[in-house]
Amino acid sequence: MPKRICDHLRNLQPLISEKYYCEECVETGDTWVHLRTCQTCGKVHCCDNSKNKHATKHFQATHHPVIISAEPGEQWAWCYEDEAFTEYYV
Structure with a gap:
């Protein structure tokens, strides 16, 4: 039986950043x-x-549940809260 996708990922509208660096690591x-x-x-x-x-630490501090890969060519999302994964297409 396939795992049910969580609501966080089902409603995902990917927010893609122009940045390609971790601000905390740079600092x-x-x-x-x-x-x-x-x-x-x-x-x-x-x-x-x-x-x-830092991504996990950000979740632990803010409880923002979903991240996406910022890597070129990758289109996947992870929900920390529900420990769920999905691929998406834009």
């Missing part, structure tokens, strides 16, 4: 592996494979 002189865009506020953060895991 501290660190680097990142991949970038994610918060779908509530549009901030770009580094992924969990990065040293600082």
Whole structure:
């Protein structure tokens, strides 16, 4: 039986940022592996494979539930709150 998609992802209208850097990593002189865009506020953060895991820390601080990949060619979203994943097409 396929997993039901959560409401956060079902209603997703991707918010795509023009930024391609993690502001927090830049401020501290660190680097990142991949970038994610918060779908509530549009901030770009580094992924969990990065040293600082700013995207997850942003969720923990704000409870903004959904991120999308900010990587070129990737069109997927993750909901932290419901631990759900989906691909989307624009």
